[in-house]
Amino acid sequence: SAVISQKPSRDICQRGTSLTIQCQVDSQVTMMFWYRQQPGQSLTLIATANQGSEATYESGFVIDKFPISRPNLTFSTLTVSNMSPEDSSIYLCSVGGGWVVTEAFFGQGTRLTVV
Amino acid sequence: GENVEQHPSTLSVQEGDSAVIKCTYSDSASNYFPWYKQELGKGPQLIIDIRSNVGEKKDQRIAVTLNKTAKHFSLHITETQPEDSAVYFCAATPVIGNQFYFGTGTSLTVIP
Numbered sequence: 668s669a670v671i672s673q674k675p676s677r678d679i680c681q682r683g684t685s686l687t688i689q690c691q692v693d694s695q696v697t698m699m700f701w702y703r704q705q706p707g708q709s710l711t712l713i714a715t716a717n718q719g720s721e722a723t724y725e726s727g728f729v730i731d732k733f734p735i736s737r738p739n740l741t742f743s744t745l746t747v748s749n750m751s752p753e754d755s756s757i758y759l760c761s762v763g764g765g766w767v768v769t770e771a772f773f774g775q776g777t778r779l780t781v782v
Numbered sequence: 783g784e785n786v787e788q789h790p791s792t793l794s795v796q797e798g799d800s801a802v803i804k805c806t807y808s809d810s811a812s813n814y815f816p817w818y819k820q821e822l823g824k825g826p827q828l829i830i831d832i833r834s835n836v837g838e839k840k841d842q843r844i845a846v847t848l849n850k851t852a853k854h855f856s857l858h859i860t861e862t863q864p865e866d867s868a869v870y871f872c873a874a875t876p877v878i879g880n881q882f883y884f885g886t887g888t889s890l891t892v893i894p
Contacts, residue, residue, distance in 0.1 A: 671825075700881070709788075709871060710826070710884045759825055761882075771816070771873075771882050773825035 669694055669762050673774035680750055680781050687746045688777045690760035695740035701733070704757040704776070713758075716743045750781045784809040786874050788885025795862050796893050803888045805872035806854040812874040815848060815855045816882070820869045829870075830857070862892045 670693040680686050690699065701713040714722040714735055722735040736744045747754050757778050763771035785808040795801050807815075813834035818826035832839045832846045832855065839846050843862075848855040859866055872885040 709886045710882075712881055715881065763882075771826075771828075773818075773827070775823075775825045778823075 669696065669772040671760060671762065671772055671774035673760055673777055675777055676775060677778040678780070680779065682751050682781055684750055685746055685748045686750065686779060687744050688758055688760075690743045690745070690774055692741045692762055696762040697740070698762070699737065699743045700761040700771070701735065701743075701745045702759040702761060702773075704759060706756070710759065713745070747779065750779075752781045755779055755781045784812055784874055784876070784883040786872060786883045786885045788872050788888060790888060791886065792889045792891075794891045794893060797862060797864060799862055801857075801859045801862055801866070801890055801892075803857045803870055803872070803890075804854060805856070805874075805885045806852075807874040807883070808853065809874070809876060810850075810853065811876040812883075814875045815846070816873050817846060817857050818871045818873065818884075820871065820887075822868075826871055859890075862890075864892050864894050866890060867892045 672691045674689045699716045702710040703713055704710050712725050713728045713733055714724045716722045716735050716737040718737050718740050732748055734746045757776040759776045760774045761771045788805045793801055816831035817829050819829045820826040830841050830844050830846050832848050834850055837848055843860045845858040870888045873882045875882045
């Protein structure tokens with residue numbers, strides 16, 4: 668199993684500002700994932716972050732809006748840039764999967780409110 | 783890509799009754815099907831999973847069934863308890879690749 672710590676757990680931000688969310692894993696993992704969960708909705712994958720390469724973004728998400736860093740095998744950050752109220756969501760990082768697929772482990776999420 | 787549909791979106795049952803949540807998927811390459819429980823303010827947590835070479839799996843009050851031909855899988859919770867109240871998500875993922883495709887969630891309420 669993997670233990671994932673996310674910081675901050677919640678934040679209220681002014682529109683136009685940026686917030687960086689940190690994700691720390693207690694073991695080395697090849698791939699980390701960032702999801703968005705809008706209120707009452709399911710999880711939507713934002714991007715996949717591999718260590719040592721550029722993140723791969725899903726349709727509808729762009730690097731300028733959601734830059735991701737992956738400096739090592741246990742850590743990643745997601746920045747929500749130039750925020751608007753529509754960015755108010757829960758952001759979750761996840762690890763798991765792989766060529767021999769295993770369960771995905773999730774952090775507790777970051778609840779972001781943009782005012 | 784994969785498309786996972788989940789029904790119902792909300793479900794209320796009396797304590798002690800059974801609850802059934804159903805999901806369908808579109809990509810025949812998917813071979814791993816986990817179910818997650820998400821309580822308020824927490825991230826999703828795995829409760830049970832099934833792989834494509836198995837038709838049914840049970841863990842105490844929770845069971846999952848898989849019909850690969852029809853491309854659907856279901857979560858069964860028996861003898862429900864108030865602490866089972868949460869949002870449940872199904873997911874599917876193929877052998878190659880790592881992305882999990884999630885259903886839209888089912889909000890389960892167990893009425894004491």
